[in-house]
Amino acid sequence: MTVHVNEDTNVFHLQTKNSSYVFQVLGNGDIGQVYYGKRIHVRDSYANLMTMERRDATVAYNLEHPEFQPDHIKREYADFGRGDFRFPAFQITSPDGNRISDFRYAGYKLTRGKFRFEDMPATFGDKESAETLIIKLVDFSANLEIHLSYAVFPDDDVIVRSAKFINNGNSLMEINHAFSAQLDLPDNDYDFVHFSGAWARERHMERTPLRSGVQSVGSLRTASSHQENPFVMLARPHTNENSGEAIGFNLVYSGNFLDQVEVDQFATTRVLIGINPNEFRWGLTHSSPFQTPEAVLAYSDQGFNQLSQNLATFYSKHLVNQRFAKQERPILINNWEATYFDFNEDKLMTIAKDAKKLGIEMFVLDDGWFGKRDDDTTSLGDWFTDKRKFPKGLGHFADQIHDMGLKFGLWFEPEMISIESELYKEHSNWMINAVGRPSTPGRNQFVLDMSYSEVVDYLYDKISAVIKETKLDYVKWDMNRYITEMFSYALPYGQQPEMPHRYILGVYDLYDRLTQSFPDVMFESCASGGGRFDLGMMYYAPQAWTSDDTDAYERMLIQYGTSYGYSQSMMGAHVSAVPNDQTGRITSLDTRANVAYFGDFGYELDITKLNKRDRAKVEEQIKFYKQYRKLFQFGKFYRLSNPFEGSKNVAAWMVVSDDQSEAIAARYQVLNQPQANYLRIKFAGLDPDKEYRVNDDEETYFGDELMNAGYFVSQILDPDKKVRESADFSSRLFVIKEV
Ligand code: GLA
Secondary structure (H helix, E strand, O other), X not given: OOEEEXXXXXXXXXXXXXXXXXXXXXXXXXXXXXXXXXXXXXXXOOHHHHOOOOOXXXXXXXXXXXXXXXXXXXXXXXXXXXXXXOOOOEEEEOOOOOOOOOOEEEEEEEEEOEOOOOOOOOOOEOOOOOEEEEEEEEEOOOOEEEEEEEXXXXXXXXXXXXXXXXXXXXXXXXXXXXXXXXXXXXXXXXEEEEEEXXXXXXXXXXXXXXXXXXXXXXXXOOOOOOOEOOOEEEEOOOOOOOOEOEEEEEEOOOOXXXXXXXXXXXXXXXXXXXXXXXXXXXXXXXXXXXXXXXXXXXXXXXXXXXXXHHHHHHHHHHOOOOOOOOOOOXXXXXXXXHHOOOOOHHHHHHHHHHHHHHOOOEEXXXXXOEOOOOXXXXXXOOOOEXXXXXXXXXXXXXXXXXXXXXXXXXXXXXXXXXXXXXXXXXXXXXXXXXXXXXXXXXXXXXXXXXXXXXXXXXXXXXXXXXXXXXXXXXXXXXXXXXXXXXXXOOOOHHHHHHHHHHHHHHHHHHHHHHHHHOOOOEXXXXXXXXXXXXXXXXXXXXXXXXXXXXXXXXXXXXXXXXXXXXXXXXXXXXXXXXXXXXXXXXXXXXXXXXXXXXXXXXXXXXXXXXXXXXXXXXXXXXXXXXXXXXXXXXXXXXXXXXXXXXXXXEXXXXXXXXXXXXXXXXXXXXXXXXXXXXXXXXXXXXXXXXXXXXXXXXXXXXXXXXXXXXXXXXXXXOOOOOOOOOOOOEEEEEEXXXX
16 A cells, blocks of 8 residues: 555545655645655654744735644645635636635545546556545535546655646636646755756756746746756755755646746755746636646655666656657667758668668658758648659658668658748738737748648648558657747637647647557657656657757767656667767767667667768677667666766766666766776776676676776777877776676
8 A cells, every 4th residue: 555545634645665744634624745755654644744833924815824824734635715825726717806715625536547538647556556546525515626637656655746627607717827736845955956058068967056036947838848847846955966955846748847946045945847937828627627747756765776777767657658658769860960951862772771781770751851852941731742852752751771671760840831832822810920020030930720620631631641551660759949929820818828828738648649550660759859858748758959069079068968857768879970060069979979879779860971980980889789778778777976076087987777787887988087097996886796807808897896896997008009089088888797
């Protein structure tokens, strides 16, 4: 049993392997948060933890109970307007304009298992792996209900929360905002850890102590964004990779979000996770409840590595399409950085043939195969083959690729429209723009109104036809601009603020229909690289293009930051040409592969132009990756040395097989140092009692020695001064095998 309910005291104790989450019904019918942290015993009541003292200058609940002051009560899902002045979890406007709610506890329901949503991505679990508790709250005078859902996954130390709003009356109620989860913590002794960046510089780790007031990250780009990611953590100041408490928060959603932390006058901390209250409002009618997306809460008292590993396991069992969750991902070649828009069938065939010779398994045709698209100014929406480039049709080209023994993948950007397109000539009103206002272009393109079901139908038909014609194995679904002039011709006046959320629901609808109709096609999501690297996307597309930045050094940072909240198998990672197109930097072919190995590996360069030496190297790299692919994609991931902290000159990480018989570690040196210190790298995750060999060493070592005493790493890179390559951005791999 993981959920313990005491019906006499109305205490609810959600217990996982290592954590406890406790809340209870308060005297006024509200729900109070009692405790979230390391696992504690189940008891009838936790009166000590709920002690209330009267504080001056604070309003009370009523005259009889002056010590019951909502402003310093830790709550589960706070309203606003009745004495709690912190930011509320939700707010509703009644038809007369008042915004006061009074929800009281009205019962609970406990079921085994965890059910999916109909129109949104959600976690899932069977009767053995999950238990779901629904707390019913009722506001009698407004005729409203809120159902707070807590799905408990005991093995992974994860609790998934969401809220559902139900209107039992006949008047239209307006939800001004509704977060997915609120967590009130009794102190503020935490660091806020989040992952910020920009296009080509996604998810750099930042860590700052909490302070009074509000700290937040969020997005108003109708995408989770390059700039901030919904995954954040609260960690004790001393927490590191291997010890200390950390709580992880994420949202199963791909649109506007807000992760907000508020430290109040008594240094208690309120966390809110959910859809951004800005650019949101929802009309709640009698017939259709409103369901928030899900928030994932994870707890670790063994540092960040443990938290990330729990999350990785959790997502692979309870979020990602099970058809692909554990399926080894093919090594691919993508023609984008090799040709950009400048290709024809012959050019692509030479790349594909060479790729096949080198051992690559899938050819991905990127942007430019459709309409009349020779640059980024035209044809988005025209999802039919450009006969100038493929005179015999794309089906014919795909057949040739398949005949060679390669899988075939194709790029789409479904949500977009170019003014210069057949689609625009026919359906200019499908483009998002506000009446009488100029439309703001992004990358020369505009966005389709995905909240409009006719648009989704059109895209479904067009994309399905291409998938069938090409017997497609893989879709790269791109999204290359954020949305402006948010307005829908399909929605009446009062519902315009629903548009950003409805847009995302339309995207999910299309994803859902395509993945259901073509269950064997693997989808990879992309948004100018990592602009939609989120759990909503991962539900449909088990991997994402991590970043448009393929420079080895920048990629190392991006993958390092991303690894806190997401697994390696979610990260597309390719080797590209140098000087790198995004940074102009030159790094060795070894280092480029040594970074890309720790993800879904591929190449994104014109391999026909490689010299003999590099060709041989690429062939070796592919062999090597195939040998250890399972370990790279699904092994337990340990971060060893953080490039965002300390000297910032080194990063190291490793993957370990489930049975601890095999591991591969990598160490990346940013700038080379003369007369560097002697160095021992300390590995992690090995079996202390097993004996291992590292690379080709004759000597063998016990796991405890490798983890606690370390392994000597020479700092003299090229003693004979034979290799005339830059010693900066060097890297080393350590293949560790049980003997
Ligand atoms: C985006 C993607 C790239 C590539 C181009 C094509 O930038 O992130 O990988 O597909 O679009 O236009």
